[in-house]
Amino acid sequence: MKLRTLGLMAGIALGALGMAVPAMAQTVIKVWSIDGANAPGVGDTLSKEFNDANTDIQIDYRIIQFDDIVNEALRAFATGNAPDIISLDNPDFALFSSRGAFLDITDRVAASSVIKTDNYFEGPLNSVMWDGKLYGVPKYTDTIALFYNKDLFEKAGIAEPPKTWGELVDTAAKLTDPSTNTYGITFSARAGEEGTFQFLPWIQMAGGGYENVNVPGAVEALDYWKAMVDSKSASQDVLSLGQWDSTGTFNSGNAAMAVSGPWELDRMVEDAKFDWGVALLPTQTEGGPRSSALGGFNYGIFANSKNPDEAFKVLEFFISQDERLFPDFSSLPARNDIALPETGIALKDAALKVFQEQLQYAQPRGPHPEWQKISKAIYDAMQAALTGQMSAKDALDQAQATIQGIVG
Amino acid sequence: MNRPFVPWLLLALALALAAIYLFPLYWMYVTSLKTGSEIFANPPSFWPAAPDPSIYPNTWVRRTMGTFLWNSVVIASGVTAITVILGTGCAYVLARYRSAWIDIGLFAILMLQVLPASVMITPLFVGFNQIGLLNWPRTAVVLAAAAKSMPFFVVLVRATFMSVPRELEEAALVDGNSRVGAFFSIVLPLARNGILVCAILTFMSSFGEYIYSKSIIQDTALQPASVGLSGFLGPNSTDWNSIMAYSAIYVTPILAVFVLLQRRIVSGLTSGALK
């Protein structure tokens, strides 16, 4: 206790030193996000603009790496050092909201003229809700679809991108050409969230879900994936490549199709020396139910923020700039009231239309406070089956048993 | 053994082995000079098609590597200072006696290090927060990392002290020196080389300190180069060539120093062989 007092006094002394400069009382709002590490992003740019335009509230912005942000937040929260606002990947959100670590902003949003829940897509909005209450606001969203190399399709005499799982496997096999180091397809089945992100939609298309992963269609889907890896239509390295590196092989012409999302578009426009297009993810049967993964980030205000009113003002400012998300940062707003302007790049505009359609079928992961454990059960099963250690059925049955223990 | 070509044969073999061993390093430099898509080309090219050395100054500036490297130097210096000050005395005593207690002491020092830094960080973070040390993040990292490098230093320096003949210290005591006096005027100077070398090794390995810095130092301006590097090793790592360029800039200076000093390092350590 004594030590704590000492530390506190030291902190006050330091704080006093810092306060000595500006005479006016100023509220500092701490904001954490992953934006701005490699290129200017939403969080860093908007924070800077906010600071330039305001004097009474100032944002103290901190970039944290994607892999660390949840850990850092947990540790900071436990020791009373949490920021005021944080932006998290949507499946991580429930870890905090379910435990009341985020501020319940239901009433504030209801009274707000900037943030209106009606404007949001259902999936993203669900990921910030817990128990009927609103704990955050979606920041932006994304999803995955099928990229395909039109030149290679033409060369192989294939007119259209595959529509069903069976067609996908056949098409991939036809496009595979070891003599030119070309695989038919690439995706990411790595041991991490990205693996679940890519595989869960297939379970959902088959009528399953994260709490119900061993439906017959999911087993079929996993067998299809395994068939593509076994027949070398897909590189075995899909098991360790992330989506970005995996799509890199598509851009260099070493894969004829790739499963990935709109974050690839700018690089693809630049790097890909061929004609390409995007198609919706193939379904189990022709015209069958569609699904896709729901990516994207959410904002939340920590419950122990000392200045919740000011923090909410900052949040309103961020949301008020949503129109710029796409033109300035190439991110898709999670809202139905913002039309995306044409970019003038034909390939990109065509691709965006497909992604926006795909987005309508996107389903959130969770929300569940122990999502990461559910996710590990899913990607472990996927990997065990793809490497032939277990049959698809056994692997998914085991995952189901694990998940059952988590969701109860 | 007096056939004249044997040494040259050995030299050729040594060069071949060195080439194999250094290949990863070569690959780092080559990759840094390739373009984005050339890196993922299959089969890989052993020499970049259009090497572009301007990536080095660009990376240096864009990643503010000057600041990062300076912080690495500060942290490594602090770690080395604490390790040397606390570790030298400890090693001296552990070398001076032979008893079960000494064995237990050495054993305990080693055992305290079995847990990886990744599981030590949460308790350390909580502890540092309690005593308010998080406001001086670099100091906190120095303390934590010094505890990690201590056993290595103690084991090596203890060996150096063992090679200092006991008789010299005893003679100094007979001459009327106090223990303190004998330690500083006789034993330390004799072990100086070994201590110096171990200090250099400690410095170099703490130059790469990563896990503690990553969690404890929040302010980018105070982070070391390892954290700066991880900052763009994220899931959407775009430019592998500049990551490799960063790595190259990061390690080349210490590699150069190391290679230049290696003869002294080995001879400094041999003056007190490991016992």
Add this chain to the structure above:
Amino acid sequence: MSRILNSMRDGVGFDLILVGAAMVFLVALAGLPLVYNVVMSFQQVDMFTLGSLVRPFAGFTNYVAVVQQPEFWLVTKNTLIFVFASMAGQFIIGFALALFFAQNFPGAATIRGLFLVSWVMPGLVVGGIWSFILAGDYGVLNAILKGLGLTQATIFWKSDPNFSLWSVVIANIWLGLAFNMLLLSVGLAAIPRDLYEAAELDGANAFQRFWTITLPMMRPTIGAVLSLGLIGTLQQFDLFPALTEGGPANTSNVAGYWAWQMSFQLYDFAKGATISVMMFVLVLFASVVYVRSTRHEVRG
């Protein structure tokens, strides 16, 4: 009072201060975190109680839960393979190189210096480089193996369950080689030359000289190298996220990385602490067995 002062200046007190200062430091910064982990392994931990020691007692439920994880035995097996293979590889290759460079030929000392670079390479950088070298399709190791005609098929070092653990072992051997070679070189250099000359006069061949002089004289060095090597290997972390992330399907997961995954990817801090404590107990047990077995040996 003056007796105590005197002892500090001129007696056992001086020794106690020197050892004590280091020990207090180590206990505070390594011992307390260890205790914290032990305590945490018997408790229920969540984000609200992460910062305090007062938490609901959980008995052995964390331990039971860890053992019941489907990957538990796989991870245990991998950990043993990883530790033994890494240490054996580092030690044997390191010893061979140390012996080789102890020969007298032009440039021996300088070229030996080149072999020390992996010492100063941060694990993060090494992981990144090896990740490129070991990649399946665009990896240079496969290109070399194919070029030499050693293999026809593409080996997916990081993605094939038969190789994934070994890809981390290879990178780790490379990383630890410098440390082993340097320390063993130092030990070799300390062996008096005249011992070898005497043995040669007695007609001992190279192998006999190695067996009867080098090895016995090196025993303390070897002990130190192996114990430090064990700790270094158990602490190895940076290579895993860079190379395989413990995959595919945990085939390259080891205890240290698994503990990190539990705590920092699945946010189950209690289980993470439990795994690390189990790891600690295992090493403690193995060390005690080792120390007891050497007790009967005669001290030189």
